[in-house]
Amino acid sequence: MDARLAAVYERACTNCHDVAASGAPQRGDRAAWSPRAAAGLPALVASVRAGKGAMPPMGWCPECSDEDLAALIAHLQGSKAP
Template sequence: MKKLIITALAGAMAAGSGLALAERGGKEIYDSKCFACHSTGAAGAPKIGDAAAWAPRLEQGMDTLMKHAKDGLNAMPPMGTCMDCSDAELQAAVQYMIDQSK
């Protein structure tokens, strides 16, 4: 019984500290949240792989891209519908799309 309580407490502490959740990679976030618009260009979203569409956005810099990703812009919803994404995960998704569009 003592071992069970210690195990449960350790699990609760890890979950509360955020250590229990592994961050998802950019491709995983893209595949689950971003692809619907960024694979088709829906609502004016720059298509992944379209260097010309991404060029003016890249000129604005990563800080601006991240602000738009977090706050939304035009038809893009805040957080790109990934309300459970950390800042690092959101940045990984943006970086994944950039890397695929060079």
């Protein structure tokens, strides 16, 4: 993940995905992510675009492209992002 996306992550995703009390699946929590990952990356990107449960549409990154979201999701899942 490059510096631009790292900054986006810090602004738009970390406040929920690194805060267990938010109810969001936590970064690097394989048990939380594996059932969601089974849906496939495009479905997860679509899910962030639309919003889900307590997550607003686009997380907090209205300007993110699908590629940005895919890289951020890979980071959340704990795998190596492009």
